[in-house]
Amino acid sequence: MKLSILVATILISLLSCKKSETPAQPAADKLSEQKIINLTVDGNARSFIIYLPAGYNNAGKMPLIFVIHGGSGTPDGMINIANFKTISDRDKTVLVYPAGIQNNWNDGRPTPPNQLGINDVSFFNQVCDYMIANYSVDGARIYATGISNGGFMSSRLGCELSSRIAAIAVDAATIEATSIASSCNPGRPVPVIYIHGTTDPLVPFTGGVMTSGAGGTVLSHFQAVDKWVNINGCNTTPTITDLPDIANDGTTIKQRIYSGGTNGSEVVSYVILNGGHTWPQGYQYLPEAIIGKTSQDMNACEVIWAFFKRFRR
Numbered sequence: 001m002k003l004s005i006l007v008a009t010i011l012i013s014l015l016s017c018k019k020s021e022t023p024a025q026p027a028a029d030k031l032s033e034q035k036i037i038n039l040t041v042d043g044n045a046r047s048f049i050i051y052l053p054a055g056y057n058n059a060g061k062m063p064l065i066f067v068i069h070g071g072s073g074t075p076d077g078m079i080n081i082a083n084f085k086t087i088s089d090r091d092k093t094v095l096v097y098p099a100g101i102q103n104n105w106n107d108g109r110p111t112p113p114n115q116l117g118i119n120d121v122s123f124f125n126q127v128c129d130y131m132i133a134n135y136s137v138d139g140a141r142i143y144a145t146g147i148s149n150g151g152f153m154s155s156r157l158g159c160e161l162s163s164r165i166a167a168i169a170v171d172a173a174t175i176e177a178t179s180i181a182s183s184c185n186p187g188r189p190v191p192v193i194y195i196h197g198t199t200d201p202l203v204p205f206t207g208g209v210m211t212s213g214a215g216g217t218v219l220s221h222f223q224a225v226d227k228w229v230n231i232n233g234c235n236t237t238p239t240i241t242d243l244p245d246i247a248n249d250g251t252t253i254k255q256r257i258y259s260g261g262t263n264g265s266e267v268v269s270y271v272i273l274n275g276g277h278t279w280p281q282g283y284q285y286l287p288e289a290i291i292g293k294t295s296q297d298m299n300a301c302e303v304i305w306a307f308f309k310r311f312r313r
Helices: 001-015 075-081 085-091 122-134 151-160 177-183 221-232 300-308
Strands: 033-041 044-052 062-068 094-098 138-145 168-172 192-197 240-244 254-257 267-273
Touching: 033 122, 044 075, 044 122, 044 177, 062 075, 062 122, 062 151, 062 254, 062 300, 075 094, 085 094, 085 300, 094 122, 122 138, 122 151, 138 151, 151 168, 151 177, 168 300, 177 221, 192 221, 192 300, 221 254, 221 267
Parallel strands: 062 094, 062 138, 138 168, 168 192, 192 267
Antiparallel strands: 033 044, 044 094, 240 254, 254 267
16 A cells, blocks of 8 residues: 555656646748858959849748859849749748959959959859858758859859859850860869850850950850860760740740759750840840840740759869
């Protein structure tokens, strides 16, 4: 009898000491956030806009896309031209819109930062370090895309920063020919997209000496494509598809996919017949008489992101 009373007393004591446990609830999703970050890089004051998607606090390690403005452009202007924010919120992707020195990039051509000896490859490398250290960014899923001068810079990053950049997408640009292309030897395959209008009035589709902007000598669209096909070990015969002419805007797009590259890498060419120095379905930032037509037959942001998200470093 005494033993039964003792056991009952112990059980009651244990139950009374046990705290009620409720599962930890995740914090409420934060709203999207956009802000300017200022850094000193190699002794120079630098800045970039970051966009954190809605719910970024509960998203885990997120991919990051550098979206790089053209010559004389700005991060705000690039957001207008190539707005990835809808994609960012939907798929939980961090965006970085960086600012070039004197609104330009050292892409290998004689741009102002090139003449000043600015090391923009180092800048992007240090921004990668900053974003990984301060935000929930997956270092194996960092990508770069840009237009014009920003497109040439994306090509340079693919060549010289493959240790950080998982894939690139280049619009209205190719690769600087005399120093960048000739020495392009990344340490790993880099999946790439090149988008170029055949009537681009600023960056010649057929390559050669540029007569506008900073000048310089550049590869043609297909020379740039062939360069990466060779680097990545892709099939030299592409799968060719005419995209639907959904807009009837005087442009059409031919897609060429060079598959079978090392580690599953690919090279994709989008040739925009009658396309200008523009971002497909992006903002027509200058009149058509100056920069040519903006094709409405594909959404470049969606096409680029669908490509990027297949690859990691």
